[in-house]
Amino acid sequence: MSETTSPRAGLTRRSFLKTTGAVAGAAALTGAAAPTLTALAATTDTAPAAEEQVFYSNCGGNCGGPFCRMKGIVREGKLVQVRPADVDPDHPTFKTGCVKGQTGPQRLYGPKRNLYPLKRVGERGAGEWERISWDEAIATIAEKMKNAQEQYGDSSIAFWHSYVGGGSVLNYATSSCLPGGVRMGTSVSLERFVQKTGATVMAPAADKTLQWAIASIPGLAKFAPQSDLPKAKTILIWGANPTGASRTHQHFLRKAKESGSKIVTIDPLVRLNAIQSDVYLPVRPATDGFLALAMCNWVIDNDLVDWEFLRNDSVAPILRKEDGTYLRLSDLGMELEEGPVDPETGEPTTVDAEVVYDEKNAAFGSINKVESPAVLGSYEANGFKVRTVLDYVIEHIKEYTVEKAAEVCDVPAWKIEEVARLYATEKPAAIDMYEGLDHRHNSRHNYKDIMLLACLTGNYDKPGSFVLCNHLAEGEESGDPVGGTTDTSKLIQVEGAKKSLHMTGMYLHEVMEKGKLGSTELPLRVVYCFQGNPLASDCGPDELKAAIDKLDLFVVADPHLSDTARYADIVLPIAMTWEKEDAAGGYAMYEKAVEPAGECKTDMDVFRMLADKMGFPDLYDKTDEEYLREALDTPFNKANGFTYDDYKEKGFIVKFTDQMEAADSSAAAATPKVRNAFYIENPMSVDMNEPDIDREIESRPYWEKSLEVVENGDKYPLHAFSIHEIYHAQSILMEIPWIDELRPEPRIEIHEEAAAARGIKQGDTIKAYNDRGFVVCKAVVTKGIRPDCILLPHGWQTDDFIAGHLTDLTRIDMDGLSGNGCYNEILCEVELYDGGAE
Ligand SMILES: Nc1nc2c(c(=O)[nH]1)N[C@H]1C(S)=C(S)[C@@H](COP(=O)(O)OP(=O)(O)OC[C@H]3O[C@@H](n4cnc5c(=O)[nH]c(N)nc54)[C@H](O)[C@@H]3O)O[C@H]1N2
Ligand SMILES: Nc1nc2c(c(=O)[nH]1)N[C@H]1C(S)=C(S)[C@@H](COP(=O)(O)OP(=O)(O)OC[C@H]3O[C@@H](n4cnc5c(=O)[nH]c(N)nc54)[C@H](O)[C@@H]3O)O[C@H]1N2
Ligand SMILES: [Mo]
Numbered sequence: 021m022s023e024t025t026s027p028r029a030g031l032t033r034r035s036f037l038k039t040t041g042a043v044a045g046a047a048a049l050t051g052a053a054a055p056t057l058t059a060l061a062a063t064t065d066t067a068p069a070a071e072e073q074v075f076y077s078n079c080g081g082n083c084g085g086p087f088c089r090m091k092g093i094v095r096e097g098k099l100v101q102v103r104p105a106d107v108d109p110d111h112p113t114f115k116t117g118c119v120k121g122q123t124g125p126q127r128l129y130g131p132k133r134n135l136y137p138l139k140r141v142g143e144r145g146a147g148e149w150e151r152i153s154w155d156e157a158i159a160t161i162a163e164k165m166k167n168a169q170e171q172y173g174d175s176s177i178a179f180w181h182s183y184v185g186g187g188s189v190l191n192y193a194t195s196s197c198l199p200g201g202v203r204m205g206t207s208v209s210l211e212r213f214v215q216k217t218g219a220t221v222m223a224p225a226a227d228k229t230l231q232w233a234i235a236s237i238p239g240l241a242k243f244a245p246q247s248d249l250p251k252a253k254t255i256l257i258w259g260a261n262p263t264g265a266s267r268t269h270q271h272f273l274r275k276a277k278e279s280g281s282k283i284v285t286i287d288p289l290v291r292l293n294a295i296q297s298d299v300y301l302p303v304r305p306a307t308d309g310f311l312a313l314a315m316c317n318w319v320i321d322n323d324l325v326d327w328e329f330l331r332n333d334s335v336a337p338i339l340r341k342e343d344g345t346y347l348r349l350s351d352l353g354m355e356l357e358e359g360p361v362d363p364e365t366g367e368p369t370t371v372d373a374e375v376v377y378d379e380k381n382a383a384f385g386s387i388n389k390v391e392s393p394a395v396l397g398s399y400e401a402n403g404f405k406v407r408t409v410l411d412y413v414i415e416h417i418k419e420y421t422v423e424k425a426a427e428v429c430d431v432p433a434w435k436i437e438e439v440a441r442l443y444a445t446e447k448p449a450a451i452d453m454y455e456g457l458d459h460r461h462n463s464r465h466n467y468k469d470i471m472l473l474a475c476l477t478g479n480y481d482k483p484g485s486f487v488l489c490n491h492l493a494e495g496e497e498s499g500d501p502v503g504g505t506t507d508t509s510k511l512i513q514v515e516g517a518k519k520s521l522h523m524t525g526m527y528l529h530e531v532m533e534k535g536k537l538g539s540t541e542l543p544l545r546v547v548y549c550f551q552g553n554p555l556a557s558d559c560g561p562d563e564l565k566a567a568i569d570k571l572d573l574f575v576v577a578d579p580h581l582s583d584t585a586r587y588a589d590i591v592l593p594i595a596m597t598w599e600k601e602d603a604a605g606g607y608a609m610y611e612k613a614v615e616p617a618g619e620c621k622t623d624m625d626v627f628r629m630l631a632d633k634m635g636f637p638d639l640y641d642k643t644d645e646e647y648l649r650e651a652l653d654t655p656f657n658k659a660n661g662f663t664y665d666d667y668k669e670k671g672f673i674v675k676f677t678d679q680m681e682a683a684d685s686s687a688a689a690a691t692p693k694v695r696n697a698f699y700i701e702n703p704m705s706v707d708m709n710e711p712d713i714d715r716e717i718e719s720r721p722y723w724e725k726s727l728e729v730v731e732n733g734d735k736y737p738l739h740a741f742s743i744h745e746i747y748h749a750q751s752i753l754m755e756i757p758w759i760d761e762l763r764p765e766p767r768i769e770i771h772e773e774a775a776a777a778r779g780i781k782q783g784d785t786i787k788a789y790n791d792r793g794f795v796v797c798k799a800v801v802t803k804g805i806r807p808d809c810i811l812l813p814h815g816w817q818t819d820d821f822i823a824g825h826l827t828d829l830t831r832i833d834m835d836g837l838s839g840n841g842c843y844n845e846i847l848c849e850v851e852l853y854d855g856g857a858e
Contacts, residue, residue, distance in 0.1 A: 071096065073093070073613070074093060075092045075613035076607075076611050076672045077608070078606075078608075078610055079121035080184070080185065081120060081121075081184065081749025082182070082185075083748070084267045087186075088118070089117070090102050090103065091104070092613045094613050097615065098129075099598050099613055101122075103122055104117030105607065122758075126756045127756060128599070132580045132581050132582075133579060134581055134594070134618075134620070135617055135618025136593055137152050137157035137619065138152065138590065138591040138593075139157070144565075145565070149591070157590055158633050159633055160573075160590065161548070161573065161590060161633075162634045164546050166634060166635075167572075168572060169218075172543040173541075173543065174219065175521050175541075175543070176220075177217065177219045177544075177546045177547075178220035178221065178222050178544055178546070178547045179221055180222035180548065180552065181195065181224070181551045182525075182551055182554070182557070183552070184750070187206055188602045188603060189208060189506050189603050189647060189651040190207065190208055190624040191602050191624050192602070192623075193207045195224070197223050197706040198706060199236050199706055201522070201705075201707070201708050203522040205221065205512070207508070207512075208624070209640075211512035212512055215517035216514050217518065217634070218519060220542065221521075222547070222549075223523070223524050225524050225558055225840060226558075227840070228706065228840040228841075229459075229840040230458055237698070238335070238695060239334075239697050240471060240487070240488065242481055242696075243488045244488070245489065246269055246490055248450070248483055249273055249275070249276045249452070249489065250275045251448060252281055253280070253448060253449060254450070255276055255284065256285075256286060256439065256443060256451045256452065257273075257287070257294075258285075258451050259308065259453050259454060259456030259458070261287075261454070261743050261744060262293050262452070263292040265491070265744040266454065267492060269491050273296075273452075277296065282299070283296065283299075284297055285297040285300050286301045286303050286311070287301075287303065287456070288809050289769075290804030299439055301435060302430075304428070304429050304430040304431075304808070305460070307428050307429040307723075308466050309462065310429055311429045312469035313425075313473075314425030314436060315436065315440040315473055316472050317418065317420060317421060317422065319473070319477055322441075324444040325477070326478025329477075329480070331392065331393060331395050333481060333696055334695055334696045334697070335695050335696070336409055337377070337387065337393035337408050337409070338374045338375075338376060339375050339376060339409075340406060340409050340412050341405070342405050344701070344716060345702070348372045348374055348375060349372050349373050349375060349386060351401070351402060352375060352384055356370040356373075357386060357388060359692070373386040373387055377397060377399055379393070388692075396410060413720050417472070417720075447484075448484030449484075450486050451487040453470070458840055459840065459844035459845070460727075460842050460844050461727045461833075463838075463840065464835055464837055464838050468700065469723065471696065474486075474696075475696055475698055503607045504605040504663075504666075504667070505605040505662070506605045506652055507654045511642075511647055511650055511651060514639070521540065522707075523537050523708065523839075525554060526558050526559065527707065527709065527839075528544070528547070528567045528568070529560065529832055530709075531544055531567070538707075539710060540708045544571065545572045545573070546571065547568070548577065549575065550578065553583060553750070553751045555586075556751045556827065557751055557827075558827070559830035559832055559834075559843060560792075560830055562828075564832070568587060574588050574590075575589065575591075575592065576588035577591075577594050578592075578594055579595070580754055582751065582817065583751075583825075593617075593619060593621070594620055594622065594626070595616035595617075595622045598612070598613045599614055599616040601645075602624075602648070603651065609664075628640050645664075656681070661675070699721075700718060703715065703719055703837065704837070705839075718837070728845045730847065734847060736790050738788075740829060740847070741809065741843075742813065742826060743814065744814065744815070745813075747763040748814070750815055754817055767797055767798045767799065768786060768788055768812060769800045769805050769811035770786070770801055770810045770811075771806065771810075774810070775799065779852060780801065780852060782799065782801045783798055784852055785798055785822060785853040787850065787851055787852075788810060788812065788849070788850045789848055789849060790846065792831065793824060793828025793829055794828060795812065810848070812846070813826060822853070823853075830846060
C-alpha cells in the first residue's frame with residue numbers, strides 16, 4: 021500500500037470550480053450552449069451572417085500548431101468560428117488544421133481564461149486571489165526585479181519559457197541551447213529585454229536530447245521531408261507516434277504502405293501504426309540503444325556492411341587519437357586548408373582538417389583530399405597512436421549481441437534478426453524517429469547507436485534513407501516548408517548588450533539550493549514564467565515548488581489559470597492567438613481578429629511596460645508594425661511575395677515550391693560536405709552544470725541501463741510512461757467542451773494480465789504510486805501495452821485528476837548533458853483506489 025498523501029488534495033475540478041466561483045461561468049458556457057460535435061457540424065454549416073469578418077492566424081498549440089494556419093470568423097467583435105484555412109482542396113497532400121484548432125472560440129472564452137492581473141493573497145497555491153491593476157502588477161514586478169539586480173546582480177532575474185507558439189517575431193520566445201552553453205533566441209520581446217538587463221533565460225526541459233544530439237552528432241540534422249517516406253522500401257517507426265502526434269505523417273506512411281514499403285514498429289505501446297505494421301517489436305522501454313547495437317553486430321557478422329558509404333560519407337575513416345579526439349593536420353605539422361569565406365569578415369577561413377590514412381599512397385592526409393581512405397586499421401602518426409573511428413567503435417560494440425539483446429530488450433532474437441535483415445537488405449530503408457526515445461537518463465546515446473546502424477548499412481543521406489524526417493511541416497509534395505520567412509537577427513540587437521546566462525529551467529531547484537549551477541553563481545530572486553506550464557508538464561513538482569517558495573517573486577504570464585499560474589505570486593492575463601498581430605513566416609501572418617478578452621495584453625505589451633517601469637522606456641525602439649515589417653521584408657520574401665504588405669493584402673498566400681524563387685544557391689554551394697557521424701569528438705553539456713563527462717562513453721555508440729526500468733524483485737514492478745495524444749496540445753486544451761467529448765477524462769492504460777493480478781477491471785478507479793507521489797484516475801484495461809508497463813496521461817491539469825497528478829510520480833533529475841526532463845523515468849505500482857488517501 022502506498023502511504024503518500026496528496027499535496028494537491030482539494031484541487032479537484034469540482035472543488036476548483038467551487039472555490040473560484042467559476043461555476044456560473046462554466047455552466048453558462050457548457051450548459052446553455054450544450055456543445056456537442058453535432059453542434060460543431062451545425063456551426064460549420066451556418067450561412068454567413070451579414071457582418072462577418074475573416075482573419076487568418078495559427079492554431080497556437082505546441083503540437084505543430086504554429087504550422088496549422090486557421091481561418092477565424094468574427095461577428096460583433098467576437099471570434100465565433102475557427103476552421104482550417106482554405107487551401108486547394110484538390111491538392112493531394114496539402115492539409116492544415118484539426119479539431120483542436122477549431123476549438124479556438126472555446127479556448128478564448130473558456131472558464132479558465134485569465135482576464136485580469138491577479139495577486140496572491142492566501143498561501144501559495146491556495147487559489148486565493150485579489151484582482152489588481154496592470155499598473156500595480158507591473159510596478160511590483162519592476163521594483164522586485166530592480167531590487168534583485170541591484171542587490172544580487174544581473175543574473176538574479178530570470179525568464180522561464182517553453183515552446184507554445186513555436187517562436188515568432190514579437191511574442192513567442194525560442195531558445196536553442198547548444199552544447200557548450202550557447203543559447204540563441206529570436207523573439208524581439210524577450211531577446212531585447214534580456215540583452216538590456218542581462219537577465220537569465222530558463223529554457224524548456226523538453227525535446228532537449230534530440231536538440232543536443234542534432235548539435236553534437238554531425239549529419240544528424242539532415243531531416244528528410246516526410247513525403248520521402250514512400251521512397252523507403254523499409255521503414256522502422258522507432259520512438260514515434262505518428263497517428264497521435266504528427267499531423268500529416270500518417271498520410272505518408274499509408275502512401276508508403278500502398279507502394280509496398282515494409283513497416284516495422286518498435287514501441288512498448290500498441291497504437292494504430294503498430295497494428296498497421298508488418299513487424300511489431302514490443303521492446304522493453306529504454307533498451308533501444310542495445311537493440312540498435314545488436315542489429316549493428318548482426319549486420320557486420322552477416323557481411324551486409326556498406327563499406328563505400330562508410331568510406332565516402334561517414335566519419336568511419338577519421339583517425340582517432342587515444343584521448344578520443346581526431347588526428348588533425350596540425351598534429352602532423354601539415355599545412356592547414358582554406359575553408360569557406362567568413363560572411364562577417366569576407367576573408368577565407370582556415371580549416372585544421374581531420375586526418376585519414378591513404379592506403380594507396382601509404383600516407384596520412386586530409387579527409388578532404390584523400391580519395392580512398394582506410395576505414396579500418398590502427399597506425400602510429402607523428403608519435404600519436406591512432407586508429408580509425410570505425411575500427412574503435414566496432415571493437416567497443418561487440419558486447420551487444422543479438423542473443424543478449426533478446427534478453428535485455430525482451431523481444432525474440434529471430435525478430436531482431438528479421439528487422440536487421442529487412443533494414444540492411446530491403447533498401448533504401450528509413451528510420452522514423454521522434455521524441456519517444458528521449459525522456460530517460462540514457463536517451464542521448466540512442467542517437468549515436470541509431471546513426472551507426474544507418475551508416476553501416478548505407479541507409480543515410482539519400483532519398484528514402486534517413487533517421488529523422490520533418491513531422492510537422494506542411495505536407496507539400498516536396499515536404500519543404502512553403503511560405504515566407506522572418507529574420508529578427510538585427511532587430512534583437514541592443515547596443516551595449518549585456519551577457520546573459522541560460523539554464524534549463526528544471527535546474528531551478530538545484531540553483532535555489534546551492535545559489536549556483538556548476539561553479540557559476542546564480543543568485544535567482546525573481547522568476548517570470550511565460551508560454552509554458554512547468555508544474556503540469558515538467559518533472560519533480562515538489563522540488564520545483566520548494567524552489568519557487570524560495571524566490572522573492574514568481575510571476576506567471578498566461579492566458580489561462582494553469583497549474584503553474586496557480587502557484588504564482590502574480591498572474592498576468594495574456595492575449596491569445598486571434599487577439600494579437602504577429603508573424604512567423606509561412607502562409608499567413610498571425611492576424612488580430614478580436615480585442616483581447618478582459619484586460620489581457622500581449623507578451624510584447626508586457627515587456628514594453630516592464631521596460632518602461634524598469635527605467636529604459638526606449639528599449640523597444642519601434643512599433644509592433646515596424647518590427648513586423650522589418651522582420652518580414654527580407655530579400656527572400658520580397659522575391660516570393662511574402663512581405664508584410666503582401667500578407668496584409670492577401671491574407672492567406674498559398675504557394676508551392678515550384679512557384680518560389682530558389683534560395684541563394686551560391687551560399688548553399690559554399691557549405692562544406694558534412695560527414696555523417698556516429699561518434700562525438702567533443703561531448704559537451706548545453707548547461708553550465710559541469711557534469712563529469714566520461715569521454716569514452718559519451719563519444720562512442722553505447723548503451724547502459726536506465727535508472728528506472730523493471731527488474732525482477734523491484735519494489736515497484738511497473739514502468740510508466742506517457743505519450744502525446746491526438747486530442748491534446750500539451751496542457752493547453754483545458755476544459756474545452758468539444759475536446760472533452762472526445763477525450764472524456766485522464767485514464768491509465770494497463771495490460772489485462774497486470775490488471776487481473778491486481779483485481780482491476782475495465783473502468784475501475786485506480787491509483788498509480790511510488791515513493792515520490794501518486795495519481796488517481798480511471799483504468800483502461802488493454803492488450804495493447806507491455807504487461808510490465810502502464811501508460812500515464814500527459815497533458816492534463818491537477819483538477820482533471822481524481823487525485824494527485826502524473827507529474828507527482830516523476831523525478832526531478834534530468835539528463836546531465838542535454839538538460840532533457842526524464843518524463844518517462846518512472847517505476848511505480850498500481851492498486852484499486854479506495855478514496856482514502858486524498
Ligand atoms: N496531438 C498532439 N501532437 C503533438 C503534441 C501534442 O501535445 N499533441 N506535441 C508535439 C510535441 S511538443 C512533440 S515533442 C511531439 C512528440 O512526438 P512523438 O515522439 O511522436 O510523440 P509521443 O506520443 O511522445 O510518442 C512517442 C512514442 O514512443 C513510444 N515510446 C516510449 N518509450 C519508448 C521506448 O523506450 N522505446 C521505444 N521504442 N518507444 C518508446 C511511445 O509509446 C510512443 O508511441 O509531438 C508533437 N505533436
Ligand atoms: N509526462 C510527460 N511530460 C511531458 C511530456 C510527456 O510526453 N510526458 N512531453 C514533454 C514535451 S515534449 C513538451 S514540448 C512539454 C510541453 O510543456 P509546456 O510547454 O510547459 O506545456 P504547454 O501546455 O504547451 O504550456 C503552454 C502554456 O503557455 C500558455 N500560453 C498559451 N499561449 C500563450 C501566450 O501567447 N503567451 C503566454 N505567456 N502563455 C501562453 C498556455 O496557456 C499554457 O499554460 O511537456 C513535456 N512534458
Ligand atoms: Mo515537445
